[in-house]
Amino acid sequence: MRIALIICLLLGAISCRSPKEAEFSGLPFVAYVGATVIDGKGNPPKENQVILVQDNEIVRIGNKRGFQYPANTRLVNCQSKYIIPGLIDMHAHVTVLPLEDDGSLSRSFDLEASLASLQTYIDYGVTTVRNPAAPTRNGVFLRALSEEDTTYRGPRILTAGAALNWSRANFGPFVSTRTSRAIRHEIQQQAEAGVDYIKIYAGLKPSLAKEAIQAAHLEGLEVIGHLQATSWTEAIKLGIDAITHAAPWHEDYLEEASRGTYSPSMLGRLDWLERVNYDGPEIQEMIQLMADSQVVIDPTLLAFKTKFWGNDSSFTHGADTALVHPLVLEVWRNGTFVDDWTEEDFGRAQSLWPKLIELTKRMYDKGALLTVGTDFPNPWVLPGKGLIQEMLLLEEAGISRLEVIKAATYNGALALHLEDQVGALGPGLKADFVVLNEDPLKDLSNLEKIEMVIKGGKKM
Numbered sequence: 001m002r003i004a005l006i007i008c009l010l011l012g013a014i015s016c017r018s019p020k021e022a023e024f025s026g027l028p029f030v031a032y033v034g035a036t037v038i039d040g041k042g043n044p045p046k047e048n049q050v051i052l053v054q055d056n057e058i059v060r061i062g063n064k065r066g067f068q069y070p071a072n073t074r075l076v077n078c079q080s081k082y083i084i085p086g087l088i089d090m091h092a093h094v095t096v097l098p099l100e101d102d103g104s105l106s107r108s109f110d111l112e113a114s115l116a117s118l119q120t121y122i123d124y125g126v127t128t129v130r131n132p133a134a135p136t137r138n139g140v141f142l143r144a145l146s147e148e149d150t151t152y153r154g155p156r157i158l159t160a161g162a163a164l165n166w167s168r169a170n171f172g173p174f175v176s177t178r179t180s181r182a183i184r185h186e187i188q189q190q191a192e193a194g195v196d197y198i199k200i201y202a203g204l205k206p207s208l209a210k211e212a213i214q215a216a217h218l219e220g221l222e223v224i225g226h227l228q229a230t231s232w233t234e235a236i237k238l239g240i241d242a243i244t245h246a247a248p249w250h251e252d253y254l255e256e257a258s259r260g261t262y263s264p265s266m267l268g269r270l271d272w273l274e275r276v277n278y279d280g281p282e283i284q285e286m287i288q289l290m291a292d293s294q295v296v297i298d299p300t301l302l303a304f305k306t307k308f309w310g311n312d313s314s315f316t317h318g319a320d321t322a323l324v325h326p327l328v329l330e331v332w333r334n335g336t337f338v339d340d341w342t343e344e345d346f347g348r349a350q351s352l353w354p355k356l357i358e359l360t361k362r363m364y365d366k367g368a369l370l371t372v373g374t375d376f377p378n379p380w381v382l383p384g385k386g387l388i389q390e391m392l393l394l395e396e397a398g399i400s401r402l403e404v405i406k407a408a409t410y411n412g413a414l415a416l417h418l419e420d421q422v423g424a425l426g427p428g429l430k431a432d433f434v435v436l437n438e439d440p441l442k443d444l445s446n447l448e449k450i451e452m453v454i455k456g457g458k459k460m
């Protein structure tokens with residue numbers, strides 16, 4: 001022991017820790033040796049590294065040359081491999097809802113389909129997910145199961161409850177809250193049930209969004225918004241914490257003359273995209289507010305790609321559907337939001353695609369807290385693999401590969417306030433990482449070339 005310490009001092013290896021505590025606790029070490037490490041924080045990759053893990057934690061990372069291995073270390077050869085932190089999907093409705101007999105979405109989840117989807121998530125290196133709307137009890141149940149059931153194989157889960165909406169009835173993961181009183185009551189119930197977030201949905205007007213944000217904050221809960229009746233600018237001013245999806249689709253961002261004529265349907269969104277001027281003061285103010293307040297954004301570009309290319313059989317009949325539980329496929333085959341689109345509509349959507357992804361790039365350029373989410377199980381959005389596809393779309397938007405990886409790891413952790421636990425590679429963090437056979441910085445689709453996934457120090 002003393003000799004090891006002296007060698008450490010001689011080598012000037014500041015990060016070289018004494019294995020003293022470890023020997024007391026008696027837990028063995030595992031060293032992943034020789035990989036190029038991409039730390040998730042956007043730093044340049046480091047070659048020939050050793051990641052030393054004990055139990056569920058990274059204890060030390062350093063260059064292979066001169067690395068001091070504690071006694072009792074099992075070596076895992078990672079020569080010529082690449083290691084990134086476990087990925088974070090910020091928009092994963094992992095409580096899978098089947099269809100009822102009448103074709104509507106059930107208000108209660110299917111455990112088997114949910115667990116199967118979660119396994120696929122971990123197979124693709126996703127070690128943490130945020131479920132931003134679930135039937136409240138199902139969401140909390142699944143999170144508890146993921147923490148307590150030793151046979152569980154899937155990512156860590158954080159969850160919202162049912163999404164608060166201005167609708168006639170409760171449906172799927174939505175709960176109807178049409179008055180201030182209903183909002184306060186629902187949020188109190190969800191807080192008691194133990195949700196991690198409150199989700200507010202498209203129908204809530206600013207007065208009700210305000211009520212929800214205040215009530216949630218009083219309970220110590222952050223608010224995620226899928227917004228429509230309230231503009232992003234209004235919501236940010238009201239103190240919302242996170243916003244999902246690629247664009248606000250709100251008429252406030254259009255020139256006055258075209259405001260009354262715009263309909264926020266899926267097809268109407270194309271009109272919005274056609275007419276919106278990103279250099280106009282409304283969008284500019286929104287982007288600036290988003291960056292200044294560090295509201296979390298997950299653009300879920302894939303949820304739009306799969307709609308704009310809904311006539312493309314590579315989405316609808318690809319072999320990847322094998323990754324999807326039959327219950328999910330059944331929901332997709334029941335309706336895709338673009339079933340009534342003509343070839344002309346798809347053509348128009350595809351020509352507007354560059355403009356859609358440009359907004360994400362503009363938010364990123366101004367310094368918004370960009371995270372990566374997919375909106376699984378939106379039609380043709382695959383569990384796990386969808387996150388890698390989303391990362392490729394962010395690259396298509398003009399964001400560098402290293403920054404896209406940061407968005408899918410460290411930024412996600414920041415957004416979840418888990419940056420002292422996950423989302424990066426360093427001493428004291430959980431051992432959540434993915435060992436890859438090819439360099440993801442050469443091509444992000446190499447994120448699929450997975451040698452192994454480690455979550456909490458365990459090979460999944």
Ligand SMILES: [Zn+2]
Pocket residue numbers: 091093132133375
């Ligand atoms: Zn969603």
